[in-house]
Amino acid sequence: MKTSYKIFTAILCTVLTVLVSCKKDALNVNPTNDLTADQVYSSPAGYKQAFLKIYASFALTGGTGPTSGDLAGIDPGQSDFLRLFWNLQELSSDEAICNWNDPGVYDTDYSMPGSDNIMIKGLYTRSIYQITVANEFLRESTPDKLSRRGITGSDAAAVTRYRAEARFLRAYQYWVLLDLFGNPPFVTEQDEIGKTSPKQIKRADLFKYIESELKAIDGDLASPRTGDYGRADKAAAWTILARLYLNAEVYLGPGNARYTDAVTYAAQVINAGYGLAQNYKNLFLTDNKNTSANEMILTINYDGFYTQNYGGTTFLVNSMVNPAEVDLASFGIPNGGWWGNRSKSTLPALFGDYSGKTDKRALFFGAKTANDDVGTFTDGLRVFKYRNVSSTGAAGGSQNGIFCSLDFPLLRLADVYLMYAEAVLRGGAGGSTGQALGYFNALRQRAYGNSSANLGSITLNDILNERARELYFEGYRRTDLIRFGKYTDASYLWPWKGGVKGGKGLESFRTLFPLPASDVIANTNLTQNTGY
Secondary structure, eight states: OTTHHHHHHHHHHHTGGGSOOBOSSTTOOOOOSSOOHHHHTSSHHHHHHHHHHHHHHHHOOSTTSTTOOSBTTSOGGGOOHHHHHHIIIIITTTSEEEOOOSTTHHHHHTTOOOTTOHHHHHHHHHHHHHHHHHHHHHHTOSHHHHHHTTOOHHHHHHHHHHHHHHHHHHHHHHHHHHHHTSSOEEOOTTSOTTTSOOEEOOHHHHHHHHHHHHHHTGGGSOOTTOSOTTSOOHHHHHHHHHHHHHTHHHHHOTTOOOHHHHHHHHHHHHTTTOOOOSOGGGGGSTTHHHHSTTTEEEEEOOOTTTSOOSSHHHHHHHTTOOTTTSOGGGGTOTTOOOOOEEEOTHHHHTTSSTTSSSSTTOOEEOSOOOOSOTTOTTSSOEEOOOOSBOTTSOBOOOSTTTSOOOOEEEEEHHHHHHHHHHHHHTTOSSSOHHHHHHHHHHHHHHHHSSSTTOOSSOOHHHHHHHHHHHHTTSSOHHHHHHHTTOSSOTTSOOTTGGGOTTOOOOOGGGGSOOOOHHHHHHOTTOOOOTTO
């Protein structure tokens, strides 16, 4: 589906104008032009274009170039979903640190972003934007409107599939809001735009909504591994359900475990025909669609010519590289290299030997592991997990040697293996400790190239550490640390946790980020999260 993103660019100029622009109340938005819905949705092609826009809002930031944006109040270069999500999940954890003095960066490095933090506002608004675009499509694709507009037969059947995927994307973004913000504003296609300010939903109620949506669309999604690359299918929905259930005690409170359900849905994904890619590093190169497709469950697709913005994998490649340290051409960005992100010392320490000679997942370079100063570029090892080159070393497609054509693995099998293992160890029924150990060791065997590092038994702490080694810099870590009770606790520290060089415990309320102050002020239905 990578080529479909070429279509997305053209869609922005025609379809985006009839949808929404994010202003004032984040979910209370109105069209800003006179192009009517009946004109946009007048044909099967119009429905397809509007549907593809929902996916495009993952990888594009609006307008016709990297410096134009579809969200108000944030630099378009920083408003891409993946860049915002990655920053909040990784910089606030024990894995990544950024030395840029841009607004909001240091507070996030310290795991203490406030309600005026631009990344908090940006991700909140980006997630709600995709929800709003999905709502608009769902509002205009009901059976009665399809019939009125003459969309019938196979065309109507295609729209039914589109609707299921739109509901998945909306549920995914509501999961992002559930996980990071807890109690966000809530609107579906049933709510009228602009009539009243959105109501706030409680975390437990949002959990139930996401669960019900993902189950309801199961019959209309494509079977696993049968749809277009980059589009959600049943396995993508099962993966998010497994994640939802694994974190149920975080979202619903102690005593509300759903580990058996996590085992059930993780097993469904595992048994759907997926398999681990042969080579770990190929998962993060430009031809991962070809070399690693069996492991990919859902990707965000980027193209260095047609999806240009300064977020996404362009951000992940360029922000890790110092032009003075490496040959930029070997990273596929001969004119790039922004020299900003690197690892906190706690990450390479998990590998012991972080040279990559034993565990091939240890993709680090640099001379100093310590993070003595947040603003010092050379403090902390660089990570070269993401590169804009293929498995054969060929440069990826790129305009001006900066923009990248590397697809991001949003959901992949390795995570599901580890979710299964963790859910079983936490008491989930329907699985076995032997199978859990087998999945755990399959990742280590790939990493080491043999069974020398396989374990005979595993603990929950083994799983947490293995998740870091397998999934680092992929946007999982903050959520994992919270689930394991280590995010705020003073018994586990990392550099600059709490704004102190050696780290300190955080206030317990910081397991949730604040709602943006601007939205709380604009929408009197919202109550700020405790502590902010």
